Structures are given as C-alpha cells and as structure tokens.
Amino acid sequence: MTRAARGRGRRPGGPDTRGEILAAARRSFADRGFGATTIRGVAGEAGVDPALVHHYFGTKDDLFLAALDVPVDPRELVPTVFASGVDGAGERLLRLFLSVWDDPHARQPLLALVRTGLRQEAPESLLRQGILRMLLTPMRAALPPEEADRRVQLVVSQMVGLVVTRYLLALEPLASLSADDLVAWVAPTLQRYLDGPLP
Amino acid sequence: MTRAARGRGRRPGGPDTRGEILAAARRSFADRGFGATTIRGVAGEAGVDPALVHHYFGTKDDLFLAALDVPVDPRELVPTVFASGVDGAGERLLRLFLSVWDDPHARQPLLALVRTGLRQEAPESLLRQGILRMLLTPMRAALPPEEADRRVQLVVSQMVGLVVTRYLLALEPLASLSADDLVAWVAPTLQRYLDGPLP
Numbered sequence: 001m002t003r004a005a006r007g008r009g010r011r012p013g014g015p016d017t018r019g020e021i022l023a024a025a026r027r028s029f030a031d032r033g034f035g036a037t038t039i040r041g042v043a044g045e046a047g048v049d050p051a052l053v054h055h056y057f058g059t060k061d062d063l064f065l066a067a068l069d070v071p072v073d074p075r076e077l078v079p080t081v082f083a084s085g086v087d088g089a090g091e092r093l094l095r096l097f098l099s100v101w102d103d104p105h106a107r108q109p110l111l112a113l114v115r116t117g118l119r120q121e122a123p124e125s126l127l128r129q130g131i132l133r134m135l136l137t138p139m140r141a142a143l144p145p146e147e148a149d150r151r152v153q154l155v156v157s158q159m160v161g162l163v164v165t166r167y168l169l170a171l172e173p174l175a176s177l178s179a180d181d182l183v184a185w186v187a188p189t190l191q192r193y194l195d196g197p198l199p
Numbered sequence: 200m201t202r203a204a205r206g207r208g209r210r211p212g213g214p215d216t217r218g219e220i221l222a223a224a225r226r227s228f229a230d231r232g233f234g235a236t237t238i239r240g241v242a243g244e245a246g247v248d249p250a251l252v253h254h255y256f257g258t259k260d261d262l263f264l265a266a267l268d269v270p271v272d273p274r275e276l277v278p279t280v281f282a283s284g285v286d287g288a289g290e291r292l293l294r295l296f297l298s299v300w301d302d303p304h305a306r307q308p309l310l311a312l313v314r315t316g317l318r319q320e321a322p323e324s325l326l327r328q329g330i331l332r333m334l335l336t337p338m339r340a341a342l343p344p345e346e347a348d349r350r351v352q353l354v355v356s357q358m359v360g361l362v363v364t365r366y367l368l369a370l371e372p373l374a375s376l377s378a379d380d381l382v383a384w385v386a387p388t389l390q391r392y393l394d395g396p397l398p
Binding site: 118119166189192 | 349360367371
C-alpha cells in the first residue's frame with residue numbers, strides 16, 4: 001500500500017489541518033532529527049491536539065513516512081523478501097529496492113529524505129533512527145541474532161552506495177544499467193553478506 | 200605525501216595570502232561546485248593574481264585537494280593499487296581506503312567534503328567532478344576500456360556505501376569491525392566487480 005493511499009480516508013479537521021500537521025512534522029524531522037521529534041511537539045506546532053495527530057497518522061513511524069512522503073512502507077515490504085527464507089533473499093531484496101528507486105515518482109521524496117538525512121550529524125537522525133531502522137529491523141529478524149547486525153549493515157552499505165552513485169550522483173553508465181544487469185552484479189554481493197561464511 | 204606537507208614550502212606572499220586563497224577556494228568549491236570554480240575566479244576573490252594561485256597550488260585539482268584538506272592524493276595512491284595488476288586489487292584498494300578513513304585525522308576533512316558534496320545537485324559537483332573523477336580515472340586505466348566504467352562505478356558504489364554507513368552514520372557494529380574482518384567481507388565484492396564475469 002502506498003503512503004499516498006494510506007491516511008487519505010477521513011479528514012475530520014479538513015485538508016488544512018492535515019496539511020498543517022504534515023508541514024509541522026516535516027519541519028521537526030528535518031530540523032531536529034527523528035529522536036527529538038514527538039507527536040506532542042508536532043501537534044503543538046500545528047496548533048492541534050496530539051490525539052488528532054494520532055487519529056490522522058497513527059504512530060510516530062507512520063507520521064514520519066507520511067510527512068517525508070516515503071512512497072512505500074518498508075515495515076510491510078521488507079518482511080515479504082524474507083518470508084520464504086534467506087535463500088535468494090539477496091535478489092528479492094535488490095529487485096524490491098530497484099522497483100522503488102527506479103520509479104522517478106517514488107525516487108524524488110526518497111532522494112530528498114537522503115539529502116536531508118545526510119546533513120544531520122546526530123545519531124538520532126532521520127536516516128539512522130528513521131528510515132534505516134525500519135529497513136533493518138525486519139531484515140535482522142530473518143537472521144541468526146549473533147550475526148544479524150553485521151550482515152544487515154553490510155547489505156545496507158551496498159544498497160546505500162547504489163542510492164548515492166546510481167540515483168543521487170547519477171554516475172553513467174551505472175545509472176542506466178538495466179535492473180537485470182544490476183541484479184546479476186549486485187545480488188550475489190547481498191546474498192553473500194546475508195548468508196556467506198563468517199570471516 | 201600528505202596534502203598538509205605539500206604546498207607548505209615557500210610562501211612568497213606570506214601566510215595570509217595563502218590562507219586567503221584557500222578560503223576563497225573553499226567558498227567557491229562549496230557554493231559553486233567543481234566545474235564552475237576557476238583559478239581566475241578564486242584569485243579574483245582573494246585579490247591576487249591568478250599566477251600566484253598557480254605558483255602556490257599548481258593545477259585546479261591540486262587547489263581542490265589543498266582547499267578541502269583532502270589528506271591524501273588519490274592520483275598518486277590509487278595507481279599503486281593497480282601497479283601489479285588487477286589480481287588482488289580488491290583487497291589492496293580496500294586496505295588503502297581503510298588506512299585513510301580509519302584515521303580520525305584524515306577522516307574529518309573527508310567527511311566534511313562528503314557532506315558538502317552530497318548537498319550539491321549539479322553534475323559538476325565536488326563529488327562527481329572533484330573527488331570521484333580523481334579516484335575513478337586511475338582505476339579505469341587498469342581495466343579493459345569497454346567494461347571499465349561499469350566496473351569501477353560498482354566498486355565505488357560499495358566504497359561510498361561504507362563511507363556513509365561506517366563513517367558518516369557510524370552504524371554499530373559495522374563502524375567497529377576490524378580492518379581484517381571488513382577486508383574478509385568486502386574485498387571479494389570489490390574483486391568480483393573488478394574482474395568477475397560480465398552478466
């Protein structure tokens with residue numbers, strides 16, 4: 001389910017109220033990072049009751065995804081990659097990643113999030129506590145606990161590197177490689193990080 | 200040779216002139232990116248003759264490395280990785296990369312450069328035209344021309360991903376993995392990108 005679809009249902013306070021909450025949330029996440037942003041604080045800045053923020057947007061994670069216009073919900077999608085186990089998960093994860101990032105409409109808000117996030121130095125930043133946590137948690141759950149953190153962070157290091165080189169810097173020919181070619185190159189990397197022998 | 204050592208020799212115009220040139224260069228690279236920065240423009244902003252900028256700093260690439268305090272010269276170091284061929288170059292390149300980035304003094308100006316660079320959207324940015332070009336050119340020279348661009352960009356995608364996850368976001372445990380462990384995990388990735396079978 002896309003973020004645009006989610007939350008578009010009832011609008012008891014009218015579109016302005018909803019938009020003001022989103023704008024206040026955007027400012028807070030961008031200026032203060034993820035950890036220091038609270039539903040209460042966002043409600044205060046938007047001049048509404050915190051219960052209304054919960055009513056419109058759900059949890060702080062939901063508000064985060066809505067405010068930053070993240071086009072997919074990693075909490076729903078990443079578990080599907082690992083539903084049939086770790087075998088082949090490198091390719092499934094990469095194809096999911098490419099299906100989102102190769103879509104120009106989905107890519108724009110994600111690039112904006114990455115640009116904003118890379119500016120923040122705090123550990124409670126948008127990237128670490130916001131989006132990466134939502135990506136890493138379901139991946140970690142699929143792996144042996146004592147190896148899981150290392151393995152998923154190595155996987156993420158390669159995916160983040162593709163975000164920067166293929167999408168943000170748009171290096172050619174990397175930016176124009178087909179999804180199939182990229183899968184042939186990079187899926188074995190991800191798979192080895194997921195279940196290759198430990199050093 | 201470190202950048203700090205280079206260029207510290209003669210100072211005909213006194214330390215202030217040299218510092219003013221560096222400050223003007225820093226502003227120009229950060230505000231305008233790499234492509235739009237010229238020796239002439241920097242000289243104008245510093246109130247000196249362009250010949251003096253050349254005299255102190257050499258080429259625009261030299262000025263770039265000095266102004267942004269890049270602690271090593273990729274034009275000198277990267278070719279040493281490939282001097283004995285592509286075989287084993289994945290590990291040699293990664294060890295070189297780690298020797299620079301794991302040094303906190305070397306890391307600081309590089310992180311500042313990455314943060315500034317990731318803010319710029321122009322293709323003539325610091326990262327693309329500035330530092331990546333200096334890294335990619337000597338790597339590309341070691342590979343078959345028709346495959347070289349793809350291969351070196353994939354290598355760089357993994358290294359950039361480590362910059363972001365290990366150094367910029369400092370994800371744990373990835374940030375604390377030993378160089379040897381990281382080499383065991385990541386050098387095979389780089390080696391496959393350098394000389395693995397084409398898809």
